[in-house]
Amino acid sequence: MTETRVKPSKRILPRGIVSCVLSASLLCMLAVLSSCEKAEPESTGEAEAPRSRTVLTLVHPEWSTEIASASLFQAVLQERMGYTVHLLAVPVGEMWSRLASGEADILTGAWLPATQRDYYEEYAPALDDLGPNLEGARIGLVVPTHTPGRQTGPSGQTSRELVSISSIEDLKNNASRFKGRIVGIESGAGIMARTRDAMEAYGLTADFFLEESDEERMVRRLSEAVYSGQWIVFTGWRPHRIFELYNLRFLDDPLGIFGQNEAIHTMVRRGFREDHPEVHAVLSRINYSPEQLERLMRWIHENREDGPYRQALRWIRVNKSLVDSWVSGNQ
Structure with missing residues (x-):
C-alpha cells in the first residue's frame, strides 16, 4: 500500500491583517527610538555639545598683521578642533570694549606693554590675558x-x-x-x-x-x-x-616713547575658561615668530583672490608639527 503524503498548506493572511501587523511593528520601533532619545541627558557643556554648533567670536582690527593672525586662529580652531569661529573686524577701541562686555570671545591682537597700554589698563579687570602669541614685535x-x-x-x-x-x-x-x-x-x-x-x-x-x-x-x-x-x-x-x-x-627713540620690543597677546573674556576649557588650553599654547607671521602676511597679500583663510590653511600644512603641538590632547 503506497503512503500518500499531504503537503501542509501555507497559511495566507488577509492583506488587511498584514498591513495592521506591519503598522504595529513600525509604531513599536518608533516608540523604542523615541524612548532612547528621551533617555539621553541634555547637553550641559562644551564636552557634550557638538563643537560645530559652538560659535566663537574673534574680534580684531583691520590691520594686515591682525587679519593674518585672526585667520590663522580661525583655521586652527575650525579645521583642527571642529569649532565655528566668526571673525569680526572693528576699530581698535571697539575691539577691546566688545571683548570686555562679552560681545566677543577672543582677541588676538593686544599689543603690549606700550602700544595698547591705555586700553589694557581700562579693560583688564574684565579680561583674561593668555600671554603672547608673538614676541619681538616693534x-x-x-x-x-x-x-x-x-x-x-x-x-x-x-x-x-x-x-x-x-x-x-x-x-x-x-x-x-x-x-x-x-x-x-x-x-x-x-x-x-x-x-x-x-x-x-x-x-x-x-x-x-x-x-x-x-x-x-x-x-x-x-x-x-x-x-x-x-x-x-x-x-x-x-x-x-x-x-x-x-x-x-x-628711527632711534632716545626718550623711549615707543618702548622697546613689544609682544602681541591673546585675550579672552572673563568666564571663557569655564565655558570652553579645551579652547582656552589651545589658545594659551598658540605662538609663532615674527618671521613666520610675515610669511603668512605675504601669502595673503600675493593671493588676494584666494582670501586669508585659504592661505592660513596653507600655513598650517607647512607648519604641521608646530600646529600639532598647539592642539595636542585637545582634538
Missing part, C-alpha cells in the same frame, strides 16, 4: 633708507640712498624734507597715541602734523615716496610685509 617711526633700482653705487648697493637720518631727534631739522608730515593710520590706534606723545616730547608739534589715514593708504603713500625718491616718515610696526618689500629703518 612699533615706532619708520623711514625708507634706499630706493629700488638697478644703479650700482661704490658700495655695491643696487639702489640709491633715500632718507639719511637715524633718530627722531633729527626730524625737527629736516621738517621741510618731509613736508612737515608724519603719515599715520586710524586715530584710535595705540601707535597714534604714542606718536602724539613723541611729537610733544621731541618738540615736533610746531613743525609736523600727524596725518590720519589707514594702513592701506599709508602703504600706498610709502610705495609712491620710495619709487619717486621722496622723503617720508610714517607710523610703522613689525611684523609687517613692507619690511620684506623695502629697505626700512626704525
Whole structure:
C-alpha cells in the first residue's frame, strides 16, 4: 500500500491583517527610538555639545598683521578642533570694549606693554590675558633708507640712498624734507597715541602734523615716496610685509616713547575658561615668530583672490608639527 503524503498548506493572511501587523511593528520601533532619545541627558557643556554648533567670536582690527593672525586662529580652531569661529573686524577701541562686555570671545591682537597700554589698563579687570602669541614685535617711526633700482653705487648697493637720518631727534631739522608730515593710520590706534606723545616730547608739534589715514593708504603713500625718491616718515610696526618689500629703518627713540620690543597677546573674556576649557588650553599654547607671521602676511597679500583663510590653511600644512603641538590632547 503506497503512503500518500499531504503537503501542509501555507497559511495566507488577509492583506488587511498584514498591513495592521506591519503598522504595529513600525509604531513599536518608533516608540523604542523615541524612548532612547528621551533617555539621553541634555547637553550641559562644551564636552557634550557638538563643537560645530559652538560659535566663537574673534574680534580684531583691520590691520594686515591682525587679519593674518585672526585667520590663522580661525583655521586652527575650525579645521583642527571642529569649532565655528566668526571673525569680526572693528576699530581698535571697539575691539577691546566688545571683548570686555562679552560681545566677543577672543582677541588676538593686544599689543603690549606700550602700544595698547591705555586700553589694557581700562579693560583688564574684565579680561583674561593668555600671554603672547608673538614676541619681538616693534612699533615706532619708520623711514625708507634706499630706493629700488638697478644703479650700482661704490658700495655695491643696487639702489640709491633715500632718507639719511637715524633718530627722531633729527626730524625737527629736516621738517621741510618731509613736508612737515608724519603719515599715520586710524586715530584710535595705540601707535597714534604714542606718536602724539613723541611729537610733544621731541618738540615736533610746531613743525609736523600727524596725518590720519589707514594702513592701506599709508602703504600706498610709502610705495609712491620710495619709487619717486621722496622723503617720508610714517607710523610703522613689525611684523609687517613692507619690511620684506623695502629697505626700512626704525628711527632711534632716545626718550623711549615707543618702548622697546613689544609682544602681541591673546585675550579672552572673563568666564571663557569655564565655558570652553579645551579652547582656552589651545589658545594659551598658540605662538609663532615674527618671521613666520610675515610669511603668512605675504601669502595673503600675493593671493588676494584666494582670501586669508585659504592661505592660513596653507600655513598650517607647512607648519604641521608646530600646529600639532598647539592642539595636542585637545582634538
